Amino acid sequence: MKIDVHVHTKKTKKGDAKTREIDPIRFHEIISSTEVKIVAITNHNHFDLAQYNAFIKVVGDGFQIWPGVELDITEDGRRGHLLVIASPKQAESLEKTITLLTKDSAPDVFSLSIDNIILNFDKLHPLYIAHYKKLPDLSDSDIEKIIEKTSCKNRVLKEATNAISAGIFLTHGHSSIYGSDVQDWDKYQVLSKDLPDLRLPVESFEQFCLLLNKDQAAIDTLLDKKISEKISIKPFGDGSVLELKVYNDINVFFGAKGTGKSKILEAIAGYYASKGIHAHKFESGSADIDEIYDLNCKKKRIPMDLKDYGIDYCNKEIDSIKKAQEVDVTSMSRYLQFYSDEIKNKKAKTIKVKDFSPENPDIIERDFLSVNKVHEEFIKFRLYLESDKSVKKFIGEDNLNKLIENLAEIINNLENERLGNFMKYKVICLFNSLIEKVKIEISAKTGTPKKPSAIGFYDYALNRIEIERAVKSVLQNIGKKIVFPAEYIGCLDEKGDLHCETDILIQDGNITDARYHPIADVKKSTQKSFSNAIKAIDDALYTPQLFQKVSELNRIEEIDSISTILELLIFEKYFIINKERYKPSTGESSMLLLHKELKDDKDLYILDEPEKSLGNEYINNVIVPLIKEKAKMGKRVFIATHDANIAVRTLPYSSIYRAHKKDEYATFVGNPFLNHLKNIKDEEDKLDWKEISMRTLEGGKDAFGERGQIYGQHL
C-alpha cells in the first residue's frame, strides 16, 4: 500500500492551479485506481470540513482520508510551508481551529509563526511535515524549534521533493517522507507510482503514529496480520535446534561469511520438503544456464503437439509403408488352362451365369462410405440447431424453421442415396458370389478349371496407389515447417531482451548440421536413412524395384524407433538478442537464472546470496521489486544475503542476523520496523538493526541513503 501525505483538493490561493480541484466521485475513482490507501488532504491555509465529509461518504472504507492543512509559516522573516495532519477523529476540531485562525485573512496572505502553530494545533496531536529543500521550505533551525516545542516529537517529519531526496535526508538522521502535492488530478495515476510504500498494513492515523514511535505492540499486531509459523530446524550437524518464527513474507538472513546462513537455508528447504512443499534452494552461480535451458539438447523434451503446427503424425501411413507387400497378378496359364479344356458338358454350357464378369464392389462401397459421412454431418448439424437455444435467439424462429425444413429434405435425399448405395453394394456382392459359386460348382462337376474372374490389374494397381498415398502423405508432412515460439528469458539492460530460440526441423534426409539433435529417442542416422528410404520408395512406386526399396526401409538400423513424424524431428536451442545469436556472460547468466527463479510461481522461494555476480542497478530495479511482489502475494521468501539492497530495501518482516561471538555463534531476530535485533537465547542482548545492517552488509550506507521510496521510518 502507498501513502500520500500531501494532496490538494481545492484551489484556495490565486497561484493554485484550477486542476487541483476535484469532486468526491472523481476523487474516489482516481485514488481507487492506484495503490494509494492513505491520503491526507492538505489545502493551502484552509480545511473544508463539508468537502472532507463528502469525500468520506463516497469513499466509505475504500481508503483512509486524513484531514490536514498546508500552512504558511513566517519565522524570523523567512517563509516556509508546514503540513499539519490530524486524526480523522479530529476533523471537526481541525476545521474549527483553522476557521478561527483564518477568519480575518484570506489564504493568500495568511501565515503563522511556529509558536502559534504549536499553541493552536498541538492539542490535536498532529503530524508535522515540514517542506525541506522544497520551496518555500523551513530551515533546520525551524524544524528543530518545532521538535523542541511540540509534545509529539516523533511526529515531526521532513517532506522532500522526491524519493531520492527523502532517502538522502534519512541518511543524515532525519525522518522524511514525501507526498504528491498534486497539481493536476488527470496525472495522479502516473504520479502515484512513485509515492512511498507502507510495508505494514497501517489501519489508522493512530496506528501510523505508534509506528513512528516504534511501538512494539503496534508493530507486532501488524506483523501478525501476515501468516507466520514457528519452525524447528537442525542446520548445523551438531544436533542443536534452531527455532525461528518465519512469515509468509520476506525473511532475511545476514551476517559475516561462514556464520552458517547457507546451512540454515538448506535446513529450511529440508523442513518444507518433508512437509511435501516443493522447496529448492537457489544458489546464484551454481547452475549452468545452458543446462537449465537445455541448450545442449540433452533433455529432449519439448512439449508440442504436431497437430498445432498443421502436421499429421502419419503413424498409419508409416506403418502401412513398412508392411507393404506385393500383390500378385493372375497367371496367364489359368486362362490357357480354362480355354484348353473346352467345356463339354451340355448342361454346363447352358448356364450363362458362369460367363458373366464379376463387378467391383469397392467403388460402390467408397460411394456408400462417402455419402454416409455427409449424412452423419448433416444429422449432427440438425441436432445442434435443435438443441442450442442461442441459435433460435440469434437467427430467429422463422429462419430456424426454414433451415430445419431444408435440412430435412436434404437429409431425406441423403438417406435415399445411402440406401441406394447399400442396395447396389449388396447386389454386387451377391452377384459376384453367385458367379464364383457357379464357376466352382461347374469346375467341380465337369473337372475343368474355373474361368479367372480378374486379371489382377485392379488389386495390383490399388495396392500401389495405396502405397503412393501413404508415401505422399509422409513426404508432404516431412516438408512442412515448424515455427516454435521463442521463450523470453530476461532483459539484459541496454543489450536488449534475451530469448531462447528453438529451431525445430523435420529430417528430410538432407540435413547434416551437427548442431541439431533428435527430439525423440532415435538415432540421427536412422532419421536420415528413413527419410531417404521413403523418397526412394516414392521414386520406385510404379517400377519393379518398389518392394526392394520397402525392404531397404525395413532393414534400416533401429527402424522400429520411428513410427510417426515426431520421431523425425531434430532441434537446436540457442539464445538470441535482436535476432543475433548471443552467449550470456557469467554475470548475465546469474542475473537471468535468478530472474527465472523468481518468475516461476511457487509457494516458497529460498535464495542463497542472489546478489552474486549481479550489479546494484539490476538488484534494485528488477530483483528487489520481484521479491517484494512475492511478499505482497503472501509467498514465503527466505534470503541469505550480504547485500544491503536486498536485506534493507525489501524491508523484511523477519531479519535474522548470525553473529560470531567469542567461541560460539549467536542468532539475533528482529525487523526493520522495531529497528532492533534480539538474541534468541538472551532477550536482553539487543542490537540496533540499522546499525548492524550498515556495518555488516555490502553497500549498507548507500542502501539506507536510497530508501526514500520505502518511507524512512521503516513502515
Add this chain to the structure above:
Amino acid sequence: MHLGKGGKYMDNTYEATVTSVDSEQFLSLRIGNADLKIPLTKDEPNEIKKVFNELITHLRKGLFNFRMEERKDGDLIYQVAKEYVKQLNNELRDIYQALTSYQLLKQ
C-alpha cells in the same frame, strides 16, 4: 470406328492385338508410341507387372480402354487374349475411379 494415330480410336480406345515374336505370342497393347506386350504363352508375372505399371501411369492422364481386333477364326490364344482385354477394360475403369476419388489424376 477408325483407328487413328498411335493405335488410338476416336473415343480413347486403343488397339489390342495378338502378335508373335519367335515362337512366343503376346497381347500387344498400343498406347501412343508404346507397344506394351503381355506374354500369352508363358507365365511371366514380372512382365505383366511392368505393363500394369505403364497402364497406371497412362490412366492418370485419363480413362481409356482397349479394343481387341475381330477374328472370326480366333484360336485358343485369341480367345484368351479377348477375355483378358475384356477383364482388363473393366479393371482399368475401376482403377480410374479410384484415382479420381483419391485425387491422383494428372491435371
